[in-house]
Amino acid sequence: MSVVELVRRLPEPAVVRRVSRALAVLDLVLNEDERTRCYEFDARWSATEEAALMRDGAGNEYSLVFAPDGVFGYGFDHESPLSPYANGMRPWPGLLDGVPEVFHEQRDDKAFNDDGVPRATVCFWRTADDSAWRCGPVQNVEADGADELFELIADGRPEAYLTFAEEYYEVALDVEAIRHVYALMPLTEYVVTSLNRQRRLGDLTDAIAEIGYPRS
Numbered sequence: 188m189s190v191v192e193l194v195r196r197l198p199e200p201a202v203v204r205r206v207s208r209a210l211a212v213l214d215l216v217l218n219e220d221e222r223t224r225c226y227e228f229d230a231r232w233s234a235t236e237e238a239a240l241m242r243d244g245a246g247n248e249y250s251l252v253f254a255p256d257g258v259f260g261y262g263f264d265h266e267s268p269l270s271p272y273a274n275g276m277r278p279w280p281g282l283l284d285g286v287p288e289v290f291h292e293q294r295d296d297k298a299f300n301d302d303g304v305p306r307a308t309v310c311f312w313r314t315a316d317d318s319a320w321r322c323g324p325v326q327n328v329e330a331d332g333a334d335e336l337f338e339l340i341a342d343g344r345p346e347a348y349l350t351f352a353e354e355y356y357e358v359a360l361d362v363e364a365i366r367h368v369y370a371l372m373p374l375t376e377y378v379v380t381s382l383n384r385q386r387r388l389g390d391l392t393d394a395i396a397e398i399g400y401p402r403s
Contacts, residue, residue, distance in 0.1 A: 188334035188341070190262075190309045194320035196341040200258050200313055206343050207239035207251060209369045211398045213348060215391060216368075216382045217356055225355070230399025237399065241336070249309070249336050250299055256289035257317065261299050262309030264332020269308040269325075276304050279331075284323035287314055309333045345369045373401050 188196070197203060211228035218224045225243055232238035232252065239251040246265035251258060264270070269279040283305065286294050290312050299306055308331045311322040325331065339347050345365040353360055364381040368374070374395065376388045395402065 188338075189328040189331050190311055190322045190325060190333045191328055193309070193333045193337055193341060194311050194322050197311075197320045197337075198341075198343050200253070202343055203251065203258065203340055204237070204239070204253055205371055206340055206369065208398060208400055209371065210241075210339060210348065211239070212368050212374070212395065212400050213352065213365065213382070215394050215398070216379055216386050217352060217358075219385070228398045230397060247332065247336060248306075251340075252293045252296075254290075254293065255315070256287075257312060257314040259286075259290040259293040259312045260310065260337075261305060261307040262331070262333055262336040263306050264308045264330075264336060267308040267330050267332045269328075269331050271301075271304045271306070276302060278305055279308065279325065281323045281325040282307065282310050285321070286310070286312060286323070289314060309336060371401055 198206075207226075208228045210226035214224040214226045223244060225241055227240045227242075229238045229240065235255055237253040239253075241249045247263060249260065249262040251260045265272075267273075269282070271277060271279070283294065294305065294310075311320055313320045339351060345362060345368075348369070349360055349362050349365055352358075352365075361381045364378045367378050374388055374391070379386050379388045379391070
């Protein structure tokens with residue numbers, strides 16, 4: 188799945204935001220070491236924006252910025268031939284072509300740039316007026332890494348996260364607890380301890396607020 192297929196598979200922006208928030212909460216509960224969590228969600232990215240972030244610890248990452256004008260996404264596969272580090276620190280041809288002006292601030296955000304060049308092998312967006320996700324006319328896009336980077340977002344099912352987490356954390360998990368979080372239902376002590384017996388809801392209050400997850 189390249190970005191061309193990704194923009195056809197991605198669900199509506201509201202679903203992408205919901206799943207992104209759920210992924211951050213699930214990783215928060217399952218992993219006490221914030222340095223090794225894959226998924227984060229910052230409900231206070233700016234005064235008007237939220238951001239979903241993924242870092243896998245192996246050099247791959249993505250960012251989704253939810254702004255009043257829509258959603259802008261970057262993905263970076265460090266082994267992809269589309270990487271700017273493999274191309275003289277230049278964006279891959281077509282990667283940034285057609286980015287709407289309303290997303291130029293997100294496109295050029297220093298948080299996602301190295302020496303003024305986007306740290307990206309994948310780029311896509313959807314304005315508030317769009318009826319579909321879009322990407323640029325990227326050349327030879329098959330190896331951009333979109334498949335592995337965005338599979339959980341594109342899939343959107345709790346069962347997909349179950350498969351990922353049981354392999355990543357090497358634990359057996361209760362899919363009903365994951366469904367509870369995917370539905371953005373307020374966390375309970377039972378749901379938290381079902382996912383991780385070492386975690387307590389009271390210890391997660393501040394982090395949950397930063398994610399913007401609903402509280403009872």
